[in-house]
Amino acid sequence: MKFAGRALLIAIVLVAAAAPWLAPNPPGRQFDAYLYAPPTRIHIGGEYGFYFYPLRIVSRLERRFEEVRDRPVRIAWFDGRLLGSSDDREPLLLLGADSYGRDIFSRLLYGSRASLGLAALATLAAMLFGAAIGGVAGFAGGTVDEVLSRFSDFVLVLPAIYVVLALRAVMPLVLPPRDVFALLTGIFALVGWPVVARGVRGIVASEREREYVTAGRALGAGPLRLLAVHLLPAARGYLSTQATLLLPAFILAEATLSYVGLGFPDTVPTWGTMLHDASNVALVGEAPWMLAPAAAIFLVVLAVNLLVQGSGRSPVQLEP
């Protein structure tokens, strides 16, 4: 199980890294004749090798498409990217097109970069911040510990999703994508750190009494060196568990915020903005391929859960 989870996670990261090479179309390009087009069916054999028939819209009202049987288009392999259409006007839409006629598959690949990158960065920030605060609180003890612990407890009891929403809403609603990225990273880190801090504080406070710390102090190590070199490594196991809990939570938080329209603007492909496009109930029934980003989120969370289950830790992720 652990192996399967790890393999899946590595595969997802590789796909995200290689997105420009794997994607058949640019993520922002709109094919005007292909609004809500279904996934292209690929045929194999004959003189063309891999080929597909371009789609023509038959009825705009019912959004019905038909294949043009007499004009097959060859699929070009390794032409600057893994695969693509040999005819620039006839797109290869592996997972269909969205409401603007953009290629969902390509957007999914590019979107994984924003979604995963944001979650990874926010996790890292929350861990660093939490470890620093928890380490100082556990090491210093006394009043410092009391103040820092009460403060993190205070943040901890607030309902996380409401805090995220409120923090996001005080900022201007429309921001350039780069600012949204930084802002969301900051907000997620702010909400995520207290859990980490509380655990690290407990570990550091109990490790502080051990002989090796006294020995280190006797050898002349200052408090910073003791904390960074000797005490925090003891919390490594705890930190890795927390990371596996925070990462999927943050991916989901981005998706939720973008879904309700408080995250990235619609032009930026992320899994959340793509789901936002699928939020029209009447449409989703007709065009289930719009739910592809949901499947992507599922795969990431499943990979993390497999990893956690395989290593025998409990997969509790009760906060968003």
Next chain:
Amino acid sequence: MTAELGPRARPDEVARTRARFDLDRNPVAQLGGWALRAARFDFGESFLYNRPVGGLIRRAAGNTAVLAAAALTIATFVGIPLGIVTGSRRGALAGAIRTVSLVCLSIPPLLTSLLLLFIASRTGWLPTGGMTSVEAVDAGWAAWVLDVARHLPLPALALALPLAATFERLQAQAMTEAIHQPFVVAALARGVTRRQLLIDHAWRVSLRSMCAIYGLAVGALLSGSFVVEYVTAWPGLGRLMYEALRARDIYLVAGCAAMGGVFLAFGSLVSDLLLFAADPRVREGQTT
């Protein structure tokens, strides 16, 4: 001020409205007065609806509570029995349950609600959103309850599925731990039957760690219910908060956040009471 009264307002009207919104006093006094009233759960008037925040929140919180209670009931009655099975047995059945649970665990409420909505819109088995139909509003009390009951399963299931999976995993873990304790062997040696052993002995011990989860589950229900309410248009607290945020209605936002805090506090109270009922050591006043 201009937005409220228009550009041609008379000076005395402006003064009256300023007094109504407390704008004629200095900022510190404004904040102090508001905080004093907020401590008594009086959050002032909503800008968005022009009504007292308290009434709006009470209605929304009631709807959220119905949704959360339904989801919690489903999750408890599905998750815990299955967890007892998977925690105490090996074999194909337990393996199958474990796999399904792992899959459900990986579909958070945002995805379950979208998925269920997709199924509902394809098959037409359940209404695809809202809490009541238009016809049922004036049709009398019984019809209204029936109508709500028809709208409830979709959001409740969306919220309950991941939670049930969490309960199943935790119960299985607690059960396995309980079974490996020496008192189980002692009970077996005394000739206690397997069924009795599982329910009366091992499960009672595993309950202790389950009780603590219930306090956390309320937090999860709150965050989950925000998404589910948004997707399925259930008029609850999360939806109200979202609308208030979009309209920059700060009083309403503060009220919603406070209500969320009340829910969390209630959750940990319930969890402590459950612990009190389940663990005799806590009743005796010993802390372990």
